[in-house]
Amino acid sequence: xxxxxxxxxxxxxxxxxxxxxxxxxxxxxxxxxxxxxxxxxxxxxxxxxxxxxxxxxxxxxxxxxxxxxxxxxxxxxxxxxxxxxxxxxxxxxxxxxxxxxxxxxxxxxxxxxxxxxxxxxxxxxxxxxxxxxxxxxxxxxxxxxxxxxxxxxxxxxxxxxxxxxxxxxxxxxxxxxxxxxxxxxxxxxxxxxxxxxxxxxxxxxxxxxxxxxxxxxxxxxxxxxxxxxxxxxxxxxxxxxxxxxxxxxxxxxxxxxxxxxxxxxxxxxxxxxxxxxxxx
Amino acid sequence: xxxxxxxxxxxxxxxxxxxxxxxxxxxxxxxxxxxxxxxxxxxxxxxxxxxxxxxxxxxxxxxxxxxxxxxxxxxxxxxxxxxxxxxxxxxxxxxxxxxxxxxxxxxxxxxxxxxxxxxxxxxxxxxxxxxxxxxxxxxxxxxxxxxxxxxxxxxxxxxxxxxxxxxxxxxxxxxxxxxxxxxxxxxxxxxxxxxxxxxxxxxxxxxxxxxxxxxxxxxxxxxxxxxxxxxxxxxxxxxxxxxxxxxxxxxxxxxxxxxxxxxxxxxxxxxxxxxxxxxxxxxxxxxxxxxxxxxxxxxxxxxxxxxxxxxxxxxxxxxxxxxxxxxxxxxxxxxxxxxxxxxxxxxxxxxxxxxxxxxxxxxxxxxxxxxxxxxxxxxxxxxxxxxxxxxxxxxxxxxxxxxxxxxxxxxxxxxxxxxxxxxxxxxxxxxxxxxxxxxxxxxxxxxxxxxxxxxxxxxxxxxxxxxxxxxxxxxxxxxxxxxxxxxxxxxxxxxxxxxxxxxxxxxxxxxxxxxxxxxxxxxxxxxxxxxxxxxxxxxxxxxxxxxxxxxxxxxxxxxxxxxxxxxxxxxxxxxxxxxxxxxxxxxxxxxxxxxxxxxxxxxxxxxxxxxxxxxxxxxxxxxxxxxxxxxxxxxxxxxxxxxxxxxxxxxxxxxxxxxxxxxxxxxxxxxxxxxxxxxxxxxxxxxxxxxx
Numbered sequence: 001x002x003x004x005x006x007x008x009x010x011x012x013x014x015x016x017x018x019x020x021x022x023x024x025x026x027x028x029x030x031x032x033x034x035x036x037x038x039x040x041x042x043x044x045x046x047x048x049x050x051x052x053x054x055x056x057x058x059x060x061x062x063x064x065x066x067x068x069x070x071x072x073x074x075x076x077x078x079x080x081x082x083x084x085x086x087x088x089x090x091x092x093x094x095x096x097x098x099x100x101x102x103x104x105x106x107x108x109x110x111x112x113x114x115x116x117x118x119x120x121x122x123x124x125x126x127x128x129x130x131x132x133x134x135x136x137x138x139x140x141x142x143x144x145x146x147x148x149x150x151x152x153x154x155x156x157x158x159x160x161x162x163x164x165x166x167x168x169x170x171x172x173x174x175x176x177x178x179x180x181x182x183x184x185x186x187x188x189x190x191x192x193x194x195x196x197x198x199x200x201x202x203x204x205x206x207x208x209x210x211x212x213x214x215x216x217x218x219x220x221x222x223x224x225x226x227x228x229x230x231x232x233x234x235x236x237x238x239x240x241x242x243x244x245x246x247x248x249x250x251x252x253x254x255x256x257x258x259x260x261x262x263x264x265x266x267x268x269x270x271x272x273x274x275x276x277x278x279x280x
Numbered sequence: 281x282x283x284x285x286x287x288x289x290x291x292x293x294x295x296x297x298x299x300x301x302x303x304x305x306x307x308x309x310x311x312x313x314x315x316x317x318x319x320x321x322x323x324x325x326x327x328x329x330x331x332x333x334x335x336x337x338x339x340x341x342x343x344x345x346x347x348x349x350x351x352x353x354x355x356x357x358x359x360x361x362x363x364x365x366x367x368x369x370x371x372x373x374x375x376x377x378x379x380x381x382x383x384x385x386x387x388x389x390x391x392x393x394x395x396x397x398x399x400x401x402x403x404x405x406x407x408x409x410x411x412x413x414x415x416x417x418x419x420x421x422x423x424x425x426x427x428x429x430x431x432x433x434x435x436x437x438x439x440x441x442x443x444x445x446x447x448x449x450x451x452x453x454x455x456x457x458x459x460x461x462x463x464x465x466x467x468x469x470x471x472x473x474x475x476x477x478x479x480x481x482x483x484x485x486x487x488x489x490x491x492x493x494x495x496x497x498x499x500x501x502x503x504x505x506x507x508x509x510x511x512x513x514x515x516x517x518x519x520x521x522x523x524x525x526x527x528x529x530x531x532x533x534x535x536x537x538x539x540x541x542x543x544x545x546x547x548x549x550x551x552x553x554x555x556x557x558x559x560x561x562x563x564x565x566x567x568x569x570x571x572x573x574x575x576x577x578x579x580x581x582x583x584x585x586x587x588x589x590x591x592x593x594x595x596x597x598x599x600x601x602x603x604x605x606x607x608x609x610x611x612x613x614x615x616x617x618x619x620x621x622x623x624x625x626x627x628x629x630x631x632x633x634x635x636x637x638x639x640x641x642x643x644x645x646x647x648x649x650x651x652x653x654x655x656x657x658x659x660x661x662x663x664x665x666x667x668x669x670x671x672x673x674x675x676x677x678x679x680x681x682x683x684x685x686x687x688x689x690x691x692x693x694x695x696x697x698x699x700x701x702x703x704x705x706x707x708x709x710x711x712x713x714x715x716x717x718x719x720x721x722x723x724x725x726x727x728x729x730x731x732x733x734x735x736x737x738x739x740x741x742x743x744x745x746x747x748x749x750x751x752x753x754x755x756x757x758x759x760x761x762x763x764x765x766x767x768x769x770x771x772x773x774x775x776x777x778x779x780x781x782x783x784x785x786x787x788x789x790x791x792x793x794x795x796x797x798x799x800x801x802x803x804x805x806x807x808x809x810x811x812x813x814x815x816x817x818x819x820x821x822x823x824x825x826x827x828x829x830x831x832x833x834x835x836x837x838x839x840x841x842x843x844x845x846x847x848x849x850x851x852x853x854x855x856x857x858x859x860x861x862x863x864x865x866x867x868x869x870x871x872x873x874x875x876x877x878x879x880x881x882x883x884x885x886x887x888x889x890x891x892x893x894x895x896x897x898x899x900x901x902x903x904x905x906x907x908x909x910x911x912x913x914x915x916x917x918x919x920x921x922x923x924x925x926x927x928x929x930x931x932x933x934x935x936x937x938x939x940x941x942x943x944x945x946x947x948x949x950x951x952x953x954x955x956x957x958x959x960x961x962x963x964x965x966x967x968x969x970x971x972x
Contacts, residue, residue: 050947127714
């Protein structure tokens with residue numbers, strides 16, 4: 001994470017009270033709000049803050065210090081919530097209308113559980129929020145008209161009881177919107193065979209490897225298997241198994257221009273790298 | 281029968297009968313005779329009104345020997361070529377007299393023609409004829425009895441390329457005097473991309489005029505004197521010319537504008553426009569601009585006041601909209617205004633910067649605050665379109681601002697909290713790491729639209745943080761995103777600093793306006809805006825640039841001199857305020873708001889997009905100890921502009937999405953009380969880019 005600065009420090013601690021990570025932060029300046037018409041100016045408002053710290057299963061306490069003085073501490077309750085994503089788990093096709101994201105949460109301590117629902121349109125490379133829900137809701141209805149159209153959608157849910165958390169996500173991609181054509185419905189300048197050269201950045205078993213893709217219209221195909229889609233402007237996204245461990249599937253995104261292109265890939269849990277594409 | 285009439289061409293200011301047999305047309309190339317006879321100006325069509333043209337495009341040039349201006353074929357003294365005078369045959373010219381000045385006493389010749397037939401000739405040989413004291417000579421050429429009328433005169437300069445031959449005091453004896461012409465000139469003009477603090481007057485020197493765009497507040501704050509509004513490539517550009525006439529108003533004067541655009545790769549295009557604007561009205565009618573009579577003896581201050589009052593009306597100017605697509609990758613544009621007869625009235629050159637681009641993630645929040653009980657009305661797409669148009673109009677960006685609709689965001693976990701602060705920090709945490717809505721933008725942020733906000737605000741934007749919450753009005757994102765990029769409130773005259781903090785600046789313009797005239801402070805021209813909207817159908821921007829509604833935005837909503845000068849006499853409710861003020865007044869057409877952008881904040885946003893520098897100029901007007909200087913934006917949403925020489929859409933900037941990895945993170949938000957107590961802490965877990 002990028003180093004931050006500020007007079008406040010957020011620390012995460014393990015069960016023995018040992019610091020796991022710490023980040024500095026500043027207050028988000030408040031008092032910059034636009035009062036509602038006709039409303040008298042309100043009293044002075046407090047500042048707010050937002051800070052991020054790496055998650056670890058060992059986190060049992062969060063502390064906030066201001067100039068070395070502890071001003072906040074929260075200790076995890078005994079039991080952590082659990083969450084299961086029931087839908088979509090992968091392979092669905094949300095063509096139109098209302099669709100449902102559903103989950104089940106439980107908390108052994110009976111704590112209130114908040115659920116954050118995220119959607120990825122690029123097979124997990126990036127995420128956007130689609131719901132900030134009360135865990136008891138159990139489901140969230142979404143309108144396909146409001147969602148990005150993609151063949152590589154995934155859903156992620158996380159449950160939080162205030163410190164303990166758990167997450168779940170679609171096991172594989174699903175489709176939102178009209179299904180991409182299975183063949184070359186329309187030709188494009190990118191149609192043809194492409195050689196992909198991958199170079200690992202960190203956390204990978206293989207440092208470099210190559211494979212081939214076929215582009216037909218909007219489809220990206222590998223070894224006869226549809227892997228993803230490419231847009232008219234050359235931006236693409238697809239998923240494929242890791243060469244060293246086919247049980248792990250990772251997202252690839254990038255951009256083609258002319259007879260070349262670039263992109264990035266990621267295989268869970270920590271393998272990342274870049275790719276260069278060349279038309280054959 | 282001949283009459284003798286001395287006519288000071290251009291202004292026709294004096295008429296005197298001095299001979300019963302001929303009419304003299306006198307051209308002396310002084311500005312006193314013709315407002316456009318400025319040093320450096322082409323004289324090609326400057327005297328077409330009286331039947332005299334200079335087809336070889338000589339320029340008006342000062343000559344110290346005669347302590348005034350004459351006409352020279354070229355600024356280059358080497359081999360300038362012949363200077364030709366074309367005379368309308370209808371004048372029936374029988375004699376031509378002119379002064380010829382040659383500093384080095386070289387050979388030259390002056391010859392009169394009827395068509396191509398020589399009529400009379402005069403030559404000067406060094407030492408042959410004693411020159412006059414100022415090294416000039418009065419040359420007289422007369423058509424002999426029975427010879428045809430003179431229609432052309434050619435002045436041949438020295439053949440050895442040593443010097444030019446400058447002419448002055450051209451006098452024609454004509455049988456048929458020119459009718460007294462209602463001479464038209466450009467009294468001033470402005471080139472605006474939404475806001476413009478200054479009128480530009482055609483220069484006293486130099487043939488090309490470049491638009492003035494200095495911040496009006498520089499008159500009171502000298503540290504601003506080097507700051508000028510930019511002209512942004514691929515941005516709607518409006519050229520407004522304020523024409524004046526010598527004798528009487530001229531309705532429906534059909535001037536035309538030739539636009540030559542040079543792009544950053546050196547390619548060029550040319551388009552000639554007739555006025556392509558209509559007023560903003562329910563049923564738009566043609567914009568029929570009038571040329572207003574203006575007494576050339578009018579004092580400069582009165583001229584300026586007259587023109588400032590005209591800025592608030594579309595029919596008082598000749599207006600041309602150059603649409604943004606036509607200016608994609610533009611480096612310069614040469615704008616040449618022509619009279620209906622084809623006479624050049626003005627030549628303006630505009631240099632462009634950029635492109636500067638922006639994008640917004642856009643969530644429609646449901647189930648929030650007062651809405652939770654009813655399941656949440658959801659702001660719909662037209663809202664997004666209005667916001668997008670307004671934001672693009674008041675922020676100095678190229679092309680439309682990309683609005684990425686991220687869909688509906690239900691928020692049942694918020695409970696019944698009633699604080700905007702609580703909502704926005706939670707929404708911001710949920711959106712953290714979502715990423716920019718597209719590649720290749722100079723700045724992006726996150727906008728959360730709520731149908732009914734909690735009762736303690738209408739909108740909220742954190743400073744230098746990628747989060748703004750707004751109600752569905754066209755102008756609110758401009759205000760709250762303004763906070764996101766560091767802008768403070770403008771004045772505290774409408775309760776802006778509700779929390780008793782100094783989050784406002786002492787504004788130089790009256791009551792938070794975009795820039796009302798205040799002659800006591802040197803604010804003479806006013807900061808005027810224009811709003812534009814395309815009249816359907818959309819053109820292809822290749823063969824047609826379309827028709828545009830054009831709405832001038834006057835900072836002080838009046839065109840009456842008594843209300844405008846020496847300073848705006850209207851109340852707060854009739855001032856158009858800067859969008860960072862809470863004040864709403866006046867009238868902003870098309871968007872139906874009461875706020876627009878001042879030149880100061882327009883410049884600040886430009887600097888932000890250019891170098892990610894927030895607050896340039898600093899908020900230094902609030903007094904000692906409270907100023908906030910320029911600083912680099914820490915939000916992570918800004919990326920400095922790329923060099924202007926890179927063509928948009930080419931491979932040079934194709935791969936903007938840098939490789940990134942995500943980490944499993946906890947995002948913690950809360951409230952910090954004044955006593956540094958931490959309250960209302962929320963913890964969410966989500967994958968975020970490691971770079972955050």
